[in-house]
Amino acid sequence: MTFASVTYARQTAARTPRTVTQVTTAMTIPASDAIVDATAEPPATAEAWAALRKSAVTLAESGRLLMTDALAKDKNTWVEMARDLVREAEATVKVAEAKDRDALENASDSVYATCKACHGRYMSGSVQ
Secondary structure, eight states, X not given: OOHHHHHHHHHHXXXXXXXXXXXXXXXXXXXXXXXXXXXXXXXXXXXXXXXXXXXXXXXXXXXXXXTSTTTOSOTTHHHHHHHHHHHXXXXXXXXXXXXXXXXXXXXXXXXXXXXXXXXXXXXXXXXX
């Protein structure tokens, strides 16, 4: 192995999340909180809509990471719930791009319900 390939491998490993907690605390929770909080004070500027879109994109990416073999708790329910998260986040991206205040509440509710369902199953420390 060359020095360059060893360096690249180390950099890649450093960027790859190693735990579900790393993904959720860095990406999933802040992004979902921003989406849910946006219903209390809907975006009023282009910048605020762009920030909401960024949160939705981040949430979708966190769902994709949670589906990876390294992080998936199981190959069935966990992966399906992560897919649901990606789908709801992508729907929120469309809402933000359209600057659709009316659709924002439904998108937020769907994100919240998706998070709640997964937490109800996996947060207790064992699959229910």
